[in-house]
Every structure is written in C-alpha cells, then in structure tokens.
Amino acid sequence: xxxxxxxxxxxxxxxxxxxxxxxxxxxxxxxxxxxxxxxxxxxxxxxxxxxxxxxxxxxxxxxxxxxxxxxxxxxxxxxxxxxxxxxxxxxxxxxxxxxxxxxxxxxxxxxxxxxxxxxxxxxxxxxxxxxxxxxxxxxxxxxxxxxxxxxxxxxxxxxxxxxxxxxxxxxxxxxxxxxxxxxxxxxxxxxxxxxxxxxxxxxxxxxxxxxxxxxxxxxxxxxxxxxxxxxxxxxxxxxxxxxxxxxxxxxxxxxxxxxxxxxxxxxxxxxxxxxxxxxxxxxxxxxxxxxxxxxxxxxxxxxxxxxxxxxxxxxxxxxxxxxxxxxxxxxxxxxxxxxxxxxxxxxxxxxxxxxxxxxxxxxxxxxxxxxxxxxxxxxxxxxxxxxxxxxx
Numbered sequence: 001x002x003x004x005x006x007x008x009x010x011x012x013x014x015x016x017x018x019x020x021x022x023x024x025x026x027x028x029x030x031x032x033x034x035x036x037x038x039x040x041x042x043x044x045x046x047x048x049x050x051x052x053x054x055x056x057x058x059x060x061x062x063x064x065x066x067x068x069x070x071x072x073x074x075x076x077x078x079x080x081x082x083x084x085x086x087x088x089x090x091x092x093x094x095x096x097x098x099x100x101x102x103x104x105x106x107x108x109x110x111x112x113x114x115x116x117x118x119x120x121x122x123x124x125x126x127x128x129x130x131x132x133x134x135x136x137x138x139x140x141x142x143x144x145x146x147x148x149x150x151x152x153x154x155x156x157x158x159x160x161x162x163x164x165x166x167x168x169x170x171x172x173x174x175x176x177x178x179x180x181x182x183x184x185x186x187x188x189x190x191x192x193x194x195x196x197x198x199x200x201x202x203x204x205x206x207x208x209x210x211x212x213x214x215x216x217x218x219x220x221x222x223x224x225x226x227x228x229x230x231x232x233x234x235x236x237x238x239x240x241x242x243x244x245x246x247x248x249x250x251x252x253x254x255x256x257x258x259x260x261x262x263x264x265x266x267x268x269x270x271x272x273x274x275x276x277x278x279x280x281x282x283x284x285x286x287x288x289x290x291x292x293x294x295x296x297x298x299x300x301x302x303x304x305x306x307x308x309x310x311x312x313x314x315x316x317x318x319x320x321x322x323x324x325x326x327x328x329x330x331x332x333x334x335x336x337x338x339x340x341x342x343x344x345x346x347x348x349x350x351x352x353x354x355x356x357x358x359x360x361x362x363x364x365x366x367x368x369x370x371x372x373x374x375x376x377x378x379x380x381x382x383x384x385x386x387x388x389x390x391x392x
Contacts, residue, residue: 027062034063034387036105037129039113043069043091044078047215047245049274050136050188050304051109056081057189057380066103068092070113079274096120101128105387108132111139111152118158130160130390134186137301140169141322144176145297152176160390163383165301166323184386188304189379190370195278195311197367202285202356207238210349211284211314213277213305216247216268218294221319221339223256225288228345230260236353239265241288244280246271277308286352287314291321292339302327307374310334310366315359317348327374333366 027033038055045051058065067090075082082088096117100106106129108114114133133155144151156162156178163186164170170185202208210229214220222243229241243253243266250268257266272280281287287309291300302323309316310327316334318324319341328334335351337344352359 034104037103038067039108040069042073044073134163142296142298168323189376191376198313209284210241212243214245216249219298221290221292224290230262241266287316311370
C-alpha cells in the first residue's frame with residue numbers, strides 16, 4: 001500500500017478531527033463555529049440564570065463565547081457553571097474589544113445594552129459582525145415609558161435581529177416601530193436536568209409549604225402573596241411560606257409581615273445559591289409568584305423561577321400578567337389570577353389544598369410544557385440556527 005507523505009497525513013488528520021468536533025457539537029458540516037460577543041450588565045449574573053444558560057449552551061455546541069459586562073457580579077454567589085466552564089477567563093470589563101469584526105455575532109442581552117452598543121458605534125462601522133438584541137422585561141417596558149417612544153429607533157435601524165422572550169413583547173416591539181421581519185420570539189430556557197421532576201401530593205397531616213423565589217422588587221407582587229397567606233393562617237395555622245431572594249424591598253416586606261402578625265409563618269431567607277433553590281423547591285408544596293405591573297411601568301417577560309418550579313413538579317400560581325399566560329394554561333398546567341387580587345390568591349391556594357387529587361395531572365402537564373418549549377438544549381439550537389441565518 002502506498003504510504004502518504006507525512007504532511008498529507010497530518011493535514012488529513014487535522015481535517016478529520018475538525019469534522020468530528022463539528023459533528024459532535026451539532027455544527028453543520030458546511031458551517032464553521034461562531035465567535036460570539038455577549039454584552040451583559042453584570043457578570044457573573046447577579047440573579048437570573050437565563051443568560052448563563054444561553055452562554056453555556058452556545059459553548060456546548062462548539063462555539064466561542066466572550067462576555068463584555070459593565071460591572072462585575074459577586075463571585076461568591078456565582079453559579080457552579082462559572083467555574084465549570086472557566087468563564088471568568090472569557091469576561092471583559094473595562095472596554096469593548098477593539099476588533100469587533102473578529103466576532104460573527106454581537107449578542108446584546110437587554111434592549112438598553114443594545115442601544116448603548118449602537119450609540120458607541122457612532123463613528124465606527126461593522127463590516128462583518130451582526131447585532132442581535134434580546135428584550136427581557138424592564139428594557140421594553142419601564143425604559144421606554146421613562147424615556148420616549150423613539151428610545152430604540154437607532155437600535156431598530158442598525159440591529160439585525162431582535163429576540164423578545166415572549167409574544168407579548170413582540171407586540172410591544174412592533175408598536176415601537178421595529179420591523180416585523182426582524183423580530184423572532186426566543187424564550188429564556190432552563191436546564192431540565194438540573195430540576196428533576198418529582199410527583200407530589202399535599203398531605204393534610206403535614207404543614208403546607210408555600211414558596212417564592214424572586215428578587216424583592218415591586219413587579220414581583222410579593223406583598224399580595226404575603227397578605228394572602230396571612231389570611232390563610234387563621235384556617236391553616238401550620239402553613240409556612242418561604243420567600244428566597246434579595247432586593248430593595250426587604251425591609252418593607254419584613255415590616256408588612258410583622259404588621260400582619262405572620263412572622264412565625266412567613267420567612268424571608270435572603271439570597272440562596274442555585275443548588276439551594278433546587279433543595280428549597282423540592283421541600284415545598286406550592287409555588288407562588290403574583291407578578292404585577294409596577295408604577296414605573298416595569299413588567300415581567302416570563303420569569304424563569306416559575307419554569308423551574310413547574311419543571312421540578314410544583315403546582316404554580318401566578319398572575320395574568322405580560323408573558324406569563326404564554327407559560328401557564330390556567331387550570332391545566334397551573335393557575336392564573338388577576339393582578340393585585342389577594343382574595344383570588346387565597347382561593348387558588350385553598351383550592352389546591354382541598355383538591356389534592358388534581359395535583360398529579362396539573363404538575364405532569366407543567367413538566368411537559370417546560371420540556372417541549374423551554375428546555376435549554378433545544379432552545380439554544382434554535383438560537384444558533386438564527387445566528388447562522390444571518391449568513392455569518
């Protein structure tokens with residue numbers, strides 16, 4: 001058999017290795033891996049894991065990701081994936097990279113970060129890199145209300161794709177003047193393997209454990225769930241309500257709990273790690289997040305905390321607010337009540353207490369919903385397909 005020259009064998013080996021890597025990472029054979037610059041506010045993320053799930057998902061698919069953040073987040077609260085993927089070595093803090101066209105995608109995680117980016121390009125142009133902007137909540141609600149209808153006009157003109165996390169925000173983008181053909185709804189995802197499903201049923205002889213995982217801010221509506229639980233204490237004195245999270249309303253909510261005489265039943269436990277979130281959810285019976293539109297106009301997209309609770313097998317109660325009805329089918333995969341309606345919250349919690357036979361079907365449907373629409377790997381594959389559609 002004829003022996004190939006060493007150089008030829010080496011080149012063939014390199015080509016075969018590259019092809020194998022692309023195939024194992026699900027990169028199309030006729031496509032090269034992407035270079036992506038993520039533009040964030042904090043890194044590591046201060047609370048939500050939505051951005052982190054996208055970054056690690058892109059890396060898992062074989063792409064190179066760098067992160068530019070305006071501020072450093074606290075490392076001692078960082079998700080385990082920060083260390084697992086060695087992400088701090090790919091984080092940039094002081095200024096944007098000089099050669100932006102070395103990237104295929106500039107991925108802005110919030111509308112206001114996208115606006116800042118295109119403003120910074122005033123005297124520069126991108127010949128190659130495409131600008132993709134995700135809209136998640138306050139950026140498409142509060143920031144527009146506090147500024148003007150034309151707040152994102154320049155971003156809409158220069159950006160290539162806009163990714164609202166729900167259809168509710170897609171309508172807002174169209175109303176603000178973004179071209180429909182530039183908009184694709186792309187939800188935040190969760191890693192279902194991190195939230196293994198457990199079937200559960202309320203046991204009347206044990207204390208009923210309610211839980212919220214949330215930042216302590218107005219739009220989360222926690223004052224309404226606190227007042228609802230305080231009403232239920234008289235009838236169900238063993239009820240326990242745990243609120244995990246941090247934020248500016250901590251003192252105000254503590255005073256409310258004390259004023260209602262509910263300090264033995266309702267606890268604010270502060271910020272906890274993602275691993276501790278899983279433990280807390282597994283030890284609970286019902287998840288509550290009564291989101292509202294606050295006075296500043298701030299609204300939710302679809303909170304990942306609800307998705308996590310549904311994935312793990314908790315019946316979830318939330319509100320008919322922004323994108324949440326796109327996640328929860330009322331009475332099928334959870335329950336929705338009107339915003340600000342304390343009595344409706346009381347009734348839904350009590351309904352679940354009195355109808356434990358419905359928990360299994362309700363929670364199984366919730367898990368199926370998460371697996372079909374919000375599972376990390378599938379959602380990230382759709383994101384990568386969108387990136388390649390830009391002809392990068």
